[in-house]
Amino acid sequence: MSHELRTPLNGILGYAQILRRDKNLEQRQADGIAVIQRSGEHLLAIINDILDMAKIEVGKVDLYLSDVLLERFIYFIAGTIRLKATEKGLAFSCDMAPELPAAVRVDEKRLRQVLLNLLSNAIKFTETGSVRLRVDWAPPTRLRFEVQDTGIGIEEAHRETIFRPFEQVSDARHRVGGMGLGLAISRQLVRLMGGEIHVESRRGAGSAFWFELDVPAVAREAADVPLEWTASGYHGPRKTILVVDDVAANRAVVVDMLAPLGFEMAEAGNGLEALQKAEALRPSLILMDVVMPGMDGLEATRRLREMPEFARLPIVAVSAGASGSDAAKSLAAGANAMLSKPVDLTVLLSQIAVLLDLEWSDDTPHEAHGPAIRIAGSFTDNFIVPPHEEMEALHYLARLGDMRAIVQHTEHLTELDERYRPFADHLCQLAKHYRSQAIVSFVEQYRGAHGAD
Numbered sequence: 001m002s003h004e005l006r007t008p009l010n011g012i013l014g015y016a017q018i019l020r021r022d023k024n025l026e027q028r029q030a031d032g033i034a035v036i037q038r039s040g041e042h043l044l045a046i047i048n049d050i051l052d053m054a055k056i057e058v059g060k061v062d063l064y065l066s067d068v069l070l071e072r073f074i075y076f077i078a079g080t081i082r083l084k085a086t087e088k089g090l091a092f093s094c095d096m097a098p099e100l101p102a103a104v105r106v107d108e109k110r111l112r113q114v115l116l117n118l119l120s121n122a123i124k125f126t127e128t129g130s131v132r133l134r135v136d137w138a139p140p141t142r143l144r145f146e147v148q149d150t151g152i153g154i155e156e157a158h159r160e161t162i163f164r165p166f167e168q169v170s171d172a173r174h175r176v177g178g179m180g181l182g183l184a185i186s187r188q189l190v191r192l193m194g195g196e197i198h199v200e201s202r203r204g205a206g207s208a209f210w211f212e213l214d215v216p217a218v219a220r221e222a223a224d225v226p227l228e229w230t231a232s233g234y235h236g237p238r239k240t241i242l243v244v245d246d247v248a249a250n251r252a253v254v255v256d257m258l259a260p261l262g263f264e265m266a267e268a269g270n271g272l273e274a275l276q277k278a279e280a281l282r283p284s285l286i287l288m289d290v291v292m293p294g295m296d297g298l299e300a301t302r303r304l305r306e307m308p309e310f311a312r313l314p315i316v317a318v319s320a321g322a323s324g325s326d327a328a329k330s331l332a333a334g335a336n337a338m339l340s341k342p343v344d345l346t347v348l349l350s351q352i353a354v355l356l357d358l359e360w361s362d363d364t365p366h367e368a369h370g371p372a373i374r375i376a377g378s379f380t381d382n383f384i385v386p387p388h389e390e391m392e393a394l395h396y397l398a399r400l401g402d403m404r405a406i407v408q409h410t411e412h413l414t415e416l417d418e419r420y421r422p423f424a425d426h427l428c429q430l431a432k433h434y435r436s437q438a439i440v441s442f443v444e445q446y447r448g449a450h451g452a453d
Helices: 002-020 027-057 070-087 108-124 182-192 248-261 271-281 297-306 325-333 345-356 366-378 388-400 403-416 418-432 436-446
Strands: 066-069 091-096 103-106 130-138 142-149 198-201 207-214 240-244 264-268 285-289 315-319 337-340
Touching: 002 027, 002 248, 002 345, 027 182, 027 403, 066 070, 066 108, 070 091, 070 108, 070 130, 070 388, 070 403, 108 130, 108 142, 108 182, 108 207, 240 248, 240 271, 248 264, 248 345, 264 271, 271 285, 271 297, 285 297, 285 345, 297 315, 297 325, 315 325, 315 345, 325 337, 337 345, 388 403, 388 436, 403 418, 418 436
Parallel strands: 091 130, 240 264, 240 285, 285 315, 315 337
Antiparallel strands: 066 103, 130 142, 142 207, 198 207
8 A cells, every 4th residue: 555655656756856956947837846846745744644543553663763963853843844834924933951962862753753743733723823842851861842832722622532543623724734643643653752742722722732752862973964965966987877666657757866967877677677787787776666566676686686796786775665674674685775755866865875985066057056155255244144043944945945935934034133134135036046056055154153143
C-alpha cells in the first residue's frame, strides 16, 4: 500500500523541484509550480499520517536516535510555523530557556513531526491572537515543550476524544484540511519516546499542550550539521550514474534532476538489465529501486557485490516503502545508503556528494548573481540585520525557493522594526526577480551577524 500511494508523488514532487530550478520562469509560472509542490507535499503528509497510524497500530514504529543541534532544530520549527501564523494574521513567539543544552540525542524526525502537528493545530483553531512555543530544560535530562494558543479551546468532555484517530470535535469551519490523525499520532509518538501529552483548555479561552522527555545532552561537536550549498555542477571528471527503476516516469525524474549538473545518465528497467548495464558502462554510482518485478533491487545489489569489480561501487537503494525494514534489508544486501520516494533533490545530492567525494561548483555566469553580492557588500554598514531567529527563517525559505513567502516575510521584518527596511527591501527586490541563488548568498552573508537591539 505504501508503495502504491507514494510512488505517484515521486513524479509530481520530483518535477516540481526540477521546474523550480529554472531561472527563466515568470513569477506567475513560479507561483504555479510552488502551488503544485505545496499541494503535493500536503498530500504526501496525509499519506504519511495514514501509514504512520497503520504502523503504530501494529507496533511497527521504531525510533532512530541522532545527536541534534537543539537551537537549530527549534529555529527551523519556529521559522516554518511563523509563516503559517503570519498568513493568518496571528502573532507567533518562541521562547527558549537560556540553559538549554547545545545538542541532545533524540529522534529528530519524530520530535519534529509532533511539534509541527501541535503548532499547526494551534494555528488552525485560532482565529485571532497568538500562538506560543516554549522550550524548557531541567537538568540533567528533562526537556519540556509547551504549545499555547488563544484559540477556540476544548470542552472538558472532549479532551480525550481529540486524541482518537479520525475524531474531530470542532465545528465544520475548523475541520477543513484535517483528517483527525495528527493528535492521535503525536500522542503515540510521544509515548514511544517516553513521555505523555497533557492538555489544559477552556472553551473559548485557548489551549495549552505540553510534554516532557528524558533526553541526554551531548556535546555540540557531536551533532550533525546539515550540509548547505547551492550547486549547478561539480568539479572533476564527469561521473556516470545508472538509474534503475521499473517505472519509466521515476527514472525520468531522477535523470532530469541530475543531468543538468553534468552527470552522464544511464537507465535500466529491472535488476537483470541493471547488471548488464553496470558491466557495460562501469558507472560511478547506481540508484537502485528496491521493489521491481522479476529481479528486484535487493537481489541485483547482492549480485553486484559478489563481483569483485563492483565490490566498492556506491549503490543507493531507493524505496517508496514506509517500513524501516526496507532500509535494513537494503543495507544487508550491500547498499551504501537509502533514499525514500518521493526523492528529495537536496537529500539526493547530499548522498551523491558523500559517496563520490564530490566538490560542488556554482557554474552560473558571474553576472547572474555577482552584482547582487557586490551590492550587498557595498552597503554592509547600512544594513541592520534582523535577529538570528528571523535570519534562520529566511535561510530556510531561501533554500526552499519560495519567493512569495520571502516577500511576505520581508513585510513582517519591516513591521518588527523600521530599521530593517533597507535589508528587507533589498531582499524583496531579489525575490520579485526570482534571483534564488542571489537570495541564498545574500542571506548566508549576513546569517551570523547580530540584529538590532
